[in-house]
Amino acid sequence: xxxxxxxxxxxxxxxxxxxxxxxxxxxxxxxxxxxxxxxxxxxxxxxxxxxxxxxxxxxxxxxxxxxxxxxxxxxxxxxxxxxxxxxxxxxxxxxxxxxxxxxxxxxxxxxxxxxxxxxxxxxxxxxxxxxxxxxxxxxxxxxxxxxxxxxxxxxxxxxxxxxxxx
Amino acid sequence: xxxxxxxxxxxxxxxxxxxxxxxxxxxxxxxxxxxxxxxxxxxxxxxxxxxxxxxxxxxxxxxxxxxxxxxxxxxxxxxxxxxxxxxxxxxxxxxxxxxxxxxxxxxxxxxxxxxxxxxxxxxxxxxxxxxxxxxxxxxxxxxxxxxxxxxxxxxxxxxxxxxxxxxxxxxxxxxxxxxxxxxxxxxxxxxxxxxxxxxxxxxxxxxxxxxxxxxxxxxxxxxxxxxxxxxxxxxxxxxxxxxxxxxxxxxx
Numbered sequence: 168x169x170x171x172x173x174x175x176x177x178x179x180x181x182x183x184x185x186x187x188x189x190x191x192x193x194x195x196x197x198x199x200x201x202x203x204x205x206x207x208x209x210x211x212x213x214x215x216x217x218x219x220x221x222x223x224x225x226x227x228x229x230x231x232x233x234x235x236x237x238x239x240x241x242x243x244x245x246x247x248x249x250x251x252x253x254x255x256x257x258x259x260x261x262x263x264x265x266x267x268x269x270x271x272x273x274x275x276x277x278x279x280x281x282x283x284x285x286x287x288x289x290x291x292x293x294x295x296x297x298x299x300x301x302x303x304x305x306x307x308x309x310x311x312x313x314x315x316x317x318x319x320x321x322x323x324x325x326x327x328x329x330x331x332x333x
Numbered sequence: 334x335x336x337x338x339x340x341x342x343x344x345x346x347x348x349x350x351x352x353x354x355x356x357x358x359x360x361x362x363x364x365x366x367x368x369x370x371x372x373x374x375x376x377x378x379x380x381x382x383x384x385x386x387x388x389x390x391x392x393x394x395x396x397x398x399x400x401x402x403x404x405x406x407x408x409x410x411x412x413x414x415x416x417x418x419x420x421x422x423x424x425x426x427x428x429x430x431x432x433x434x435x436x437x438x439x440x441x442x443x444x445x446x447x448x449x450x451x452x453x454x455x456x457x458x459x460x461x462x463x464x465x466x467x468x469x470x471x472x473x474x475x476x477x478x479x480x481x482x483x484x485x486x487x488x489x490x491x492x493x494x495x496x497x498x499x500x501x502x503x504x505x506x507x508x509x510x511x512x513x514x515x516x517x518x519x520x521x522x523x524x525x526x527x528x529x530x531x532x533x534x535x536x537x538x539x540x541x542x543x544x545x546x547x548x549x550x551x552x553x554x555x556x557x558x559x560x561x562x563x564x565x566x567x568x569x570x571x572x573x574x575x576x577x578x579x580x581x582x583x584x585x
Binding site for chain 1: 414459466564578
């Protein structure tokens with residue numbers, strides 16, 4: 168999909184009563200939320216056999232195309248983290264599943280409140296349908312809060328950790 | 334048997350006499366960025382991972398226990414169950430080659446059954462930040478072992494237990510790699526529908542009335558599908574419910 172079509176969709180959504188719209192195609196996914204929501208374009212890796220399509224990465228958010236009364240949070244480059252306080256971010260669950268703080272019941276937790284973490288460091292395990300997913304940090308920072316209890320179910324996009332950026 | 338050539342799955346093959354688990358081994362060497370498709374095969378695992386806390390029971394040199402490393406960055410974290418689907422299909426196809434006249438089935442979410450007995454399992458471990466960075470596909474397949482511990486022997490099988498023949502482990506490993514590569518390429522090309530169709534066709538209980546345990550109660554239900562996120566859709570009377578693993582148990 169090209170920029171023009173995306174702008175067309177945004178305009179149409181603006182005029183309509185829709186509050187949320189999600190379109191998913193082969194090469195990419197667009198999610199539009201009105202009101203306090205955000206515009207989010209999640210580029211997916213394009214097949215190498217189709218290099219022409221690779222122009223769709225990092226589409227800019229276009230505030231000029233949105234109506235003035237609407238608050239638009241700029242979409243973040245990283246879909247699962249969102250800013251809370253000035254210097255803290257929330258690390259959110261990329262999937263539904265069960266949240267585990269340690270690799271096994273008899274092992275120490277991956278992280279504790281107050282821990283300094285680095286990019287790529289594993290923060291927790293989310294198990295979904297016997298798939299075991301180690302969730303890594305996208306940022307360098309300090310764990311301020313852990314927002315989910317061990318062994319609890321988590322939803323897609325549910326905040327897991329509050330991290331102070333360093 | 335014709336040697337099956339692959340493009341990248343198993344091209345880099347590491348054979349270990351013994352390790353804790355091939356998944357854990359790959360996890361440890363991940364920082365050195367091994368090439369995609371690397372396979373680690375161990376003749377023996379002393380901490381092979383099976384269902385949750387339990388472990389995979391395998392006699393030395395008798396069975397196949399190996400892991401494949403992938404970097405499926407084209408997949409969204411919400412689509413990772415497809416890794417389970419294609420791995421199930423690759424093993425299913427392989428079993429069909431060696432056991433042509435047996436009833437081979439995929440059991441949701443991660444097991445392979447022949448004639449209602451378990452022959453193999455899959456354990457996938459992913460590394461995710463906001464996207465899928467790497468994926469370790471652990472496969473365990475019973476090949477030449479004919480005796481299992483007494484509490485599982487009656488519900489466990491192997492290729493040899495079925496045919497009374499001894500199998501070359503390398504041949505089977507090669508066949509799985511070949512089949513796996515085929516489905517992995519299909520996934521890369523986003524052939525969701527054909528993968529789904531083939532998966533459902535060979536799924537135990539699909540479109541058949543079966544007995545399941547839900548909330549400690551036995552129910553009669555029919556599997557009508559598997560969601561993109563991996564949940565099992567079961568119709569019970571006129572109602573369709575979606576289940577996570579552990580919310581529903583097959584009573585075979």
